[in-house]
Amino acid sequence: MVLFAQVVDAGSFAAAARNLNQSPSAVSKQMSHLEDRVGVRLLKRSRHGVVPTDEGRSFYLRCADVSRKVTAALDLMASLTDHPQGRLAVVSTVAFGKSQIMPLLPGFLAACPDVDLKVEFSDRRVDFEQDDVDLAIQFAEQIEDQSLVARKLAANRRKICASPDYLAHRGSPTGLPDLAEHNVLELSTVPVWNDWAWGGEPKDGERPYKSNFEANNGDALYRATLLGVGISRLPGYLVGADLAAGRLVQVLPEVTESVSNIYAVYSARRNLSPKVRAFIDHLVDSFSPIPPWEPSEAG
Numbered sequence: 001m002v003l004f005a006q007v008v009d010a011g012s013f014a015a016a017a018r019n020l021n022q023s024p025s026a027v028s029k030q031m032s033h034l035e036d037r038v039g040v041r042l043l044k045r046s047r048h049g050v051v052p053t054d055e056g057r058s059f060y061l062r063c064a065d066v067s068r069k070v071t072a073a074l075d076l077m078a079s080l081t082d083h084p085q086g087r088l089a090v091v092s093t094v095a096f097g098k099s100q101i102m103p104l105l106p107g108f109l110a111a112c113p114d115v116d117l118k119v120e121f122s123d124r125r126v127d128f129e130q131d132d133v134d135l136a137i138q139f140a141e142q143i144e145d146q147s148l149v150a151r152k153l154a155a156n157r158r159k160i161c162a163s164p165d166y167l168a169h170r171g172s173p174t175g176l177p178d179l180a181e182h183n184v185l186e187l188s189t190v191p192v193w194n195d196w197a198w199g200g201e202p203k204d205g206e207r208p209y210k211s212n213f214e215a216n217n218g219d220a221l222y223r224a225t226l227l228g229v230g231i232s233r234l235p236g237y238l239v240g241a242d243l244a245a246g247r248l249v250q251v252l253p254e255v256t257e258s259v260s261n262i263y264a265v266y267s268a269r270r271n272l273s274p275k276v277r278a279f280i281d282h283l284v285d286s287f288s289p290i291p292p293w294e295p296s297e298a299g
Contacts, residue, residue: 002070003030004042005063008056009132011049019087019118064130071132075273084278085114092137094217095238096262097121100293101137101283108282115275123189123217128267134276136265137283141192143265150263151280154287157236157259157294160196161248166228172251173231179209183230185221186214196233196255235260237293262287 003016010016013024013031020027035042042056052060074086092101098121109117126136128148143150162172173179187193213229215221218238225232226247242248264280266272286292 001034001063002067003027004034005060005067006132007031007043007050008052008060009064011051013050015049067132068129082274083114084112084273084275086273086275087116087118088135088275088279089118089120089133090135090137090279091120091122091124091126091131091133093123093139093142094121095219095222095235096137096139098219100237100287104282104286108279111282112275112278115278123187125189126265134266134273135279138263138265139190139260140263141190141260143263147268148265149268150265151284153262153264153283154291155259155261156291158196158233159236159239159243159250160231160233160252160255161225161239161243161250162231163226163228164246164249166230167249167251169228172249174252176252176255179231182209183213184209184211185224185230185232186211187216187218187221188214189216193233237291240293 003020006019007013007016007027010019013027016022017024017027031043038059040055041053042059043050044053044056045051090101097119101119105117105119109115120133123142125142125144126133126138128136128145137153139156170182173182184194211230213224215224218235221232222234222238224230225234226242231251239248243250264283266276
């Protein structure tokens with residue numbers, strides 16, 4: 001039943017097999033045995049992989065609950081020791097994950113050789129009750145569930161930027177009202193991210209600026225800004241080198257020093273296992289007291 005839930009979550013026998021260090025044929029055989037046991041077809045193939053049948057969807061809800069309870073039981077047993085081990089599933093926002101989390105992973109895996117790390121880079125909303133996730137790296141705006149435990153990793157200053165080519169063609173804004181004449185790039189997954197461009201929630205849902213580009217993660221906004229698509233507010237850890245090299249230009253400096261803390265987030269309903277604690281400690285040690293993207297403050 002646990003394996004069935006993992007096959008549905010992974011979307012294929014091969015992906016589930018990789019997660020479990022089994023062969024696809026072994027997973028397929030176990031699913032056949034399960035279908036024989038319950039007497040109905042649970043899975044079917046589609047263009048997108050393996051998906052549950054109507055009966056399989058109902059069965060999945062119970063199996064997913066069993067899977068979460070098994071994971072919690074294993075985490076409880078693991079927490080009785082101080083040795084980090086087992087599978088660790090981490091979700092991080094795309095831009096921060098690629099630029100700041102990835103370089104830290106080799107050191108963590110070397111220090112914790114018995115941990116199998118599964119990393120997902122996504123700006124999606126993480127549901128710790130439904131998703132098979134141990135830890136999420138998120139910005140303050142993304143944390144909606146106040147029951148979650150959040151440990152601060154670092155502060156992040158955001159800057160409003162545009163490329164030199166864009167400013168040469170459109171001019172440089174001198175205040176927020178000037179954005180009405182500019183193309184402002186938006187983030188679709190976290191609407192509150194876009195509030196900077198009007199100083200609050202716009203009346204009647206109307207935005208006092210134009211926007212012909214929307215993306216679901218900050219990395220895409222960053223790359224679109226470099227290409228001269230428009231103006232956007234971007235995190236300091238992404239744009240520091242580009243500002244220094246002249247590939248981007250900071251505009252409206254009087255309104256750019258907004259700070260959004262970056263947190264390691266996990267469910268209070270789960271025991272804090274050694275593997276999660278070790279990963280959080282590794283991040284805190286790497287980002288404190290001064291984040292590596294702000295070397296100018298070291299002195």
